[in-house]
Amino acid sequence: MFARPLRGVRAIRLSVLTDETTSPERQRDSCDAAAAQLNIDFGEGENLREAVDLAVSASKTAPWQRPELGEWLARPDEWDVLVWWRFDRAVRSQGDMHELATWAAIHGKIIVFAEGVGGGMQTFDFRDPLNPVTRMMLNQFAFAAEMEAWSIKERVTGAHAALRNMNYRHATGTPAYGYKIVPMPAELGGVGKTLVQDESAVKVLLRIIKDLLDGVTIQKLCEDLAAEGVLTPRDHWAQLKGKATTGGKVGAGRKGSKVVDKFRWTRHSVRRILTTPALLGWKMHRGNPVRNAQGEPIMATAEPILTREEFDVIGKLFDEKRATGGNQPEAPSDASKLLHVALCNTCEAPMYKQGRARSVNQADTYRCSSSANHTPCAAPTTIRADWLEEWVEARFLDLAGRIPVMKTLITPGYDPQRELDAVTAEYETHQELKGEQRSRAALKAWEQRLAALDNRMVELEATPARPEKRERFDTGQTIADVWTDADDETRRGLLVEAGFRVRVGKARPGGWRRLDETRLHLSVVGELDPAIESWMGLRDELGMGPDGKAVAGSRMRIGSAVGLAA
CATH class of the missing domain: 1.20.5 (Single alpha-helices involved in coiled-coils or other helix-helix interfaces)
Incomplete structure (x- = not known):
């Protein structure tokens, strides 16, 4: 026991928050018992001297880098003794302990382990800088702790490797979206943990797949999920573990990471959750399937979410999106109606909508994006937004409005x-x-x-291989019907998918008074092009007007939408 009361700091550390065998309460009790024997006072209430670092690894985080302990080490004049429960609560590296011992000698501190080597209390007094024995003994114990940490790591790594090669046995980590961790049922051995389908997440997955197959754009899908309050995969997992769904760290690479208040659905997150082979029930390790000696994937669950055929349909869908430009940057939620539809006739760069409505005499415009993208353009163009949008809508509905909307029923094959x-x-x-x-x-x-x-x-x-079967059927709607009920983003998607492109040329003198249609050059390069050509030819032959109605003297007798193969 020290002759006079000494000011102590009680240091609590936990690598895994759910580890009950080394709970904060047990550490406090042991530290308090040692403090009572040595005449150490931790204070109380607002003056309590305690460092609590939970979910912090001693192998990866030095004492100075721990949130609460680091603050106490930065204020050495406010305390005399640092008390830990056991050696492994302090450090697991000989290098870290050497630095801690050197620091304690410089500042004249005492380090106490309530349950040291052999189970008894150990005290290391660095108040005498000329005594080398204390530092030597502490470094020896640190070497033993580092060897123990290495041994534990090897055992854990070996155990995880063995568990990976067992069908249905879950070792550790967060499962893929759509699964949750449960005790292994008796019919599968009853030992350890396994994965089963998470009904709420599977419901979201199937909804996303259906929407994508129905032609909903990924951007529109992400906006709908956000508007409906559907939790992102990271927030969903946090909710399952009883944690707050208040965002966290995102990003990596050259731009580094940042902390956000809320995670959001993105094109990349949708692609990631739908293209992982984990949906087939396969075990994954470092991005690759875990395989047995015959090369067959080892199963992580007895309840796969998708069959191989269904998984291939989704993979092909994303392949098609990538091949047709689906890897372009996502359009913002407030994207203009004609983004990637209106192009500069000179340099063929996209035209961006710019707000200029500061008075009744100034309207929004579409401008060549060359200056914004720092690319040269010999004759950049500008045009009033309302003129161009109205012209494109009229031309699109004139050319494609009466074409029936067809859907395709896919019976998956296997390749x-x-x-x-x-x-x-x-x-x-x-x-x-x-x-x-x-x-x-x-x-x-x-x-x-x-x-x-x-x-x-x-x-x-x-x-x-077994080929897939595709059956096309009429939905009973025309493109004009869909256009009437659609929002701006859906309408823009219709234009882009139909291959509508409008190249805007330079304005002539006086062109600000009214729309000069000779500036506009329309092309159709999508799947609707053959259907539009057939419809235009039929319309001319039968003497129909742009609205599809018969004109005087014509042979038009068709009163419904023309069924054309789109």
């Missing part, structure tokens, strides 16, 4: 080529590691995985 391509990519990546194995055990493991991938490729090559 082993998609999985074969993925396995081949894994095989080639694995081959690049040839010759890097220094031990016989590593070489054996490398050869086993190579053989497993080869076996899987042989099996897939021998599997016949």
Whole structure:
């Protein structure tokens, strides 16, 4: 016991918040018992001296980097003794302990472990800077702690590797969106944890898939999910664990990360949750499927969300979007009606809408984006927004309004080529590691995985493909019907998907008074082009007006929408 009361700081640390065996309460009780024996006072109430760092790893975070302990170490004049429950609560690195001991010697501090090596209390008094024994003993204990941390890491890594090779057994980590962690049922062994479908998340997944197959744009889908208050995958997982859904850290790469108040649905998050093979029930590790000796994927769950056929339909959908420009930057929620529809006739750059309505005499305009994008344009163009939007709408409905809206019913097929391509990519990546194995055990493991991938490729090559079936049917609506009920974003999507492009030329003198249609050059490059050509030819032949009604003296006898194959 110290002769006079000393001011102590009680240090509490926990790597995993749910670890009951080393709970904060148990650490406090042990530290309080040691403090009572040594005449150490932690204070109370607002003057309590305590550092509580939860969910903080000693192996990865030095004492000075811990949120609360770091603040106390920055104010050494306010205390005399630092008390931990056990050695591993303080550090797991000999280097960190050496720095802590050096710091304690400089500032004349005492370090106490309530339950030290062997279970008894240990005190290290650095108030005498000429005594080297204290620092030497502490460094020896630090070396033992570092070896223990390394041993624990090796055991955990080995255990996780073993669990990965077991069907249905979940080792650790956050599961893919659509699954949740539950105790292993008795019919599957009853030991450990497994994954089952998360009904609320699966409902969202199926809704997203249906909307995408129905032609809803990803941007519109994200806006709808946000408007309906559907939780993002990260917020959904936080809610399952009983945590607040108040955002967090996002971003990486060259621009770094940032903290946001709320996570949002994005095109990339939708693609990520719909293209992971985890939807097939496969175990994934570092982005690749975990495979057995025959090269077959090891199952993470007995309840896969999608079949292979359904998964391939979704993958093909995203492939088509990428091939048709779906990898362009997302349009903002307030994007102009004619973004990627109106183009500068000189440089073919998109035209951006700019607000200029500061008075009744000034209207919004569409301007060539060359200056905004720092690209040269010999003759950038500008045109009044309302003129252009009204002209495009009239022309679109004139050309395509009476074309029936067709939907396609897809009966999925199966093509082993998609999985074969993925396995081949894994095989080639694995081959690049040839010759890097220094031990016989590593070489054996490398050869086993190579053989497993080869076996899987042989099996897939021998599997016949089954083509998908597509049936087109009439929805009973025309494009004009859809246009009438659509918002601006949906209308813009109709124009873009139909391949409507309007190139705007330079204005003539006096062109500010009224729309000069000779400036506008329309082209149709999408799937509707053949249908529009057929409709225009039929209309001319039968003497119909732009509204589809018969003109005087014509042979027009058709009173309903013309059924054309779009």
